[in-house]
Amino acid sequence: MWRSVWFQRWLNRRLPPANAVILNQSNIFILPTRQGVYFLALIFFMVLAAINYQNSLIFALAFLLLSLFMVSILHTFGNLSGLTVQAGTARAAFAGEDASFSVRLSRQGERHHEAIVLGWDPERLIGADLIEDEAALTRLFVQSKRRGRLNPGRLLIQTHYPVGLFRAWSWIDLDMAAVIYPRPVYATELPTGVGVNQDGELLQRNGVDDFYGFRDYQPGDSLRHVAWKSFARTGDLLVKEFAASVDRQVWLDWELFPNLDRESRLSRLCYWVVTLGKSDDEYGLRLPGLEIEPGKGPEHQEYLLRELALFELQPQAQAGKT
């Protein structure tokens, strides 16, 4: 396979990870496309016709097209060369969802860049033009598989412009990573007697008997609780909430799910972090070797999710883009 280990190593040496890369002759590859090969075949047939009919003007036109083929190398290369590709922000996502990365393209000088295509996933390439604007921000999505730090790998940036006979491309490592939270898994209820507030009162949340209200669907919610009638009417996914009482402080403890493996526990804890993040409750997290005091607010929630995402993972990034 062409993206073999050897090739990866060579790429890493040649195009080391960097936050911003200026594309130039040292990192652009260029080869004829299939259409380019057909075009050469066309020229070959034209030359044959010219020879057999001893027709100078057919020679001339065949040579003009051959020169066009060669000149198009310069234009296709020039369309990529001089572009600065800069890493933007990486937005976190839950495992299984698309993580989004923003990449900024900017040009130097007057030269226009058209029909630039980029992306990590060959099936989901995004196009960009730099004609009037000097920079463009593109948002690219990469499907995540599991929690941790998602390094999407090498970004493919390519162009066929202007004539499609050549493809110029580069594989650049922008050294970006998105935090991937565990996949939230709905836990029917918090096992009783564990989530204890300061007053020592037992939590009885998510009872099934007491309809509490609607809220927006969030990943991990059970489909059984989706208000389908309302969805059919409005198109908004709402979830029926059943709750008994609201407490002020909750401890999300690793030991709440004693019979589950590590990932399943993290998924359930993640669900609760998301759920509690929408309430007024304060919540804290206890993991082996880690205790986070209860708190609330988006930053607190993100902190917890991040800890869940990176719990017991090697510090190095998750390899590969899938």
Place this chain on the structure above:
Amino acid sequence: MTGFQIPRNSLVWMLAAQIAVIVPHVPRLPVWVTLICVGCGLWRVMVYQGRWSYPGRWTKVVFVIAGLVGIGVGYQGRVYGLEPAVALLVVAFVLKLLEMQHKRDAYIVILLGYFVAITEFLFFQSIPYALYTLFAVVLITAALIGLNQTQSHRRPLKTFKLATTLLVQSIPMMLVLFVLFPRISPLWTVPLESQAAKSGVTDRMSPGDIASLSLSPELAFKASFNGPVPGPSQLYWRGLVLENYDGKTWTRRTNLTDGIWRDSQTMPVWAKHIERLGDTQSYSIILEPTRQNWLFSLAAADLSANADIAMLGDYTLAYVHRRGVTTKFKYAVTSDLEYRLETDLSDEVRQRTTNLPSGSNPRARELANLLYAAATSDADYVNRVLIYYADEEFVYTLAPPVLGDNDIDEFLFDSQRGFCEHYAGSFVFMMRTAGIPARIVLGYQGGEYNALANYIAVHQFDAHSWAEVWYEGRGWVRVDPTRMVSPERIQRGLESAVADENTFLANSPLSWLKYRQLLWLQDLRQQLDAIGHYWDNWVVGYNPRTQLEFLSTYFENINASRLGLLMLTTFFVLLGIVALFVLRTRNTRLLTAVDQQYLRFCQLLAKQGLVRQTGEGPWSYNERVSQTRPDLAPVVTRVTREYTRMNYDLGAPNNSKALKKAVSAFRIKALTANV
């Protein structure tokens, strides 16, 4: 049905290119095929506008069958020629338009477009056609570019401009390849043969044949002499020799291909019977396509070092390839205008050139016998016959009356009106009656000299026939009886010879040649002809031989590997120059427009005495300026905000215009503040 929508920019140019490419073919296409082209184009437009969908499978089958039947019927079943092949290509090209489901299909349409464009050169190769085809190629290239632009690109003119730029940049390299790419002889004979009418003189002659040819203003060939051009009475362009006579029609000998002399072979016996006595003329001829095998030369021609040419037993030159001259053909000839041909006449030729079918034209025979009896020698007899033409009231006319069975009798004694074939035919008849070997020569006489490019243009109306008479000890001698009747025809051409009867180019009212008396028009035409001549010589006529000739004037010891090396070197040097040109803007401006604007702002502030310190960030600079000059604070802050927003906020629309506005606002404020 499909997810692929061809970009608008591409479709616009694709349809334009298609029209441009097909239009010149229309005169050769059956009407059906043209209608299919129009139909497919309209259908494709409707598809683009969303009114119609792509045709279904059966509709397409109907189109294909209609196209094939159209070609079959239109060319009356002769489907193996060049025109039907091109028509087939055109049909495939337009039908593919209706099948553009994928980007790949669009590429096929474009590649077919390039191919249809070159087929035009199989039929015409003049400068206007070349320019037109170049224009069509620009259109096709624009379609190709449009295909690779994003859907949002909606400026077709810009696409066209880019296509032009690309092709203009390609032209220098094209010229290098054109001049230096080793030209080789055809790899195989092309089976396709154009069904275009054969043109020029034919290989048989009966009364009226040449007169009808003389109505045509078409160019037959051009001849360029290396030295001074011989006078018009010397310019008898020998093409064919007609020796057989059946009482009505003159034809060539039947065993023409026996013992022909080709350059590579040893000289046959008959070829040794050319005595060259001087007045050597070297010239080259560019023959227009005739689709015939005969070539024209002045007597007595030598066999030139050209593998395409052979000499026949009647001392005419012939093109050796079976399909005849299908494109302009350039060849060089050396002729000795003083010569003796075949002084040792073989019995076979003597028998053939004295043969007459018995019985016909008794009055002509009687006259011949009378004149021969009075003559002292063969030469004297020839003179007496010529004097007969001069003395009688013969009229040289392009509109001779139709003659009956004894056509020579009727011509000589009754109508006495005729064209060159009447004079030559009756003359040879009378020679043979007296037992003197004589034959008809067909070709052209005279031509129009173009002083600008130093060539003689010979047109179809210069077609002529004359006689050759064999004398003991002198061989074949040219005798032109037409000269006795109309010396103007020989000295000044057909136009003055028939000036009184208004028959010159009577069927071609728009021919330039008809208006030769208008001097400025004459000059313009000669200039255009001169340009066309150089084009024919150096572009259209650039073949393996001319390439060798041309290159050996600049390089000694030229060979294939040196040529290849030279070609590649110049090609890539030129490509390098184009590269510098294409990629030149890369490092000329290291600063972005945003940075440039900010620097200008800093310079303006420096003039106010507020120089930005090294290492001072935009916001701290802003704070210092605002404190020193509170009046400028709002405009300065606006610039700083725009600048930092554009430089550091990745999501900001990166367009330097807002910053430029802010800087301008600051500038006005600063200027007014100072006043």
